[in-house]
Amino acid sequence: MKIRVGMGFDVHQLVEGRELWLGGIRFEHSKGLLGHSDADVLIHAICDAILGAANMRDIGYHFPPKKGNEFENIDSKILLRRTVELVTAKGYAIGNVDSTICAETPKINPRIAEMQEVLADCMSIDKDDVSIKATTTEKLGFTGREEGISAYAVVLLEKR
Numbered sequence: 001m002k003i004r005v006g007m008g009f010d011v012h013q014l015v016e017g018r019e020l021w022l023g024g025i026r027f028e029h030s031k032g033l034l035g036h037s038d039a040d041v042l043i044h045a046i047c048d049a050i051l052g053a054a055n056m057r058d059i060g061y062h063f064p065p066k067k068g069n070e071f072e073n074i075d076s077k078i079l080l081r082r083t084v085e086l087v088t089a090k091g092y093a094i095g096n097v098d099s100t101i102c103a104e105t106p107k108i109n110p111r112i113a114e115m116q117e118v119l120a121d122c123m124s125i126d127k128d129d130v131s132i133k134a135t136t137t138e139k140l141g142f143t144g145r146e147e148g149i150s151a152y153a154v155v156l157l158e159k160r
Contacts, residue, residue, distance in 0.1 A: 002159035003095065006053025010044035011150040022101060022108065022149070023115030023132060024077045024122065029106045033149060036065035040076035041151040042101055042132070046119070047076075047083040049155035050094065054087040062086065080122045087157060095156035096129040103149040108134030 014020075018032025021040040033039035047059045056062070063071045063079050071079070084094065097119070101108050112132045120127040137143040143150060 004053040004055075004092070004157045004159070006049040006051065006155045006157065008045040008048030008050075008052060008153040008155070009150065010041040010048065011148055012039040012041050013148045014146060020106070021076065022103075022151075023111075024080075024118035025111060025114055027106050027111070031146075036072055037063075037074045037079065038076050041149050042099060042115070042153070043076035043080050043119070043122075045151040045153040046097055046099060046155065047080055049097070049153040050083050050087055050157070053155050053157040054090055054092050056086060056090070059083070077118065077122050080119070084123050091160050092157040093160050094123050094125050094129070095158045096125075096131070097123070097153060097155050098131040098133075099151060099153040100133045100135060101149065101151045102135055102137055102143050104136050104139065104144060104146050108132075 012033035012035045014031040015034045020027040020029040020032040021038045023042045115132050116127045116130045120130045142148045
């Protein structure tokens with residue numbers, strides 16, 4: 001069996017007047033992430049990791065951020081499902097996902113199981129194959145100043 005590994009990263013600025021979506025679920029927070037879609041950094045990092053493992057470029061290539069297009073304000077879960085369809089058509093299946101969200105607030109850990117369920121459903125894989133970790137940057141950098149949130153993801157694909 002042929003396996004491939006991909007790595008993804010995303011970052012978005014925290015701003016007032018936007019909802020905060022992480023891992024496909026809405027968090028109650030005074031700020032949300034600024035972006036063309038719902039700006040779900042975790043899903044975007046996972047999409048990039050999946051696409052990278054299949055050597056299919058990145059999320060911006062497949063779902064370009066152009067004003068007024070079909071992807072403006074789109075739910076990132078739709079982008080994740082479409083990403084999985086793209087790599088499935090190329091003969092790949094997702095083995096597992098390992099990811100990390102970097103944020104000072106809100107607290108992520110209490111909602112990890114919920115995010116795992118949503119993401120596993122979007123990717124048609126077992127919840128046990130979706131690892132989500134959360135960390136802060138100990139008040140350092142843009143994350144520490146609560147100016148933004150970032151996420152990292154690594155994905156293993158298996159050729160079918």
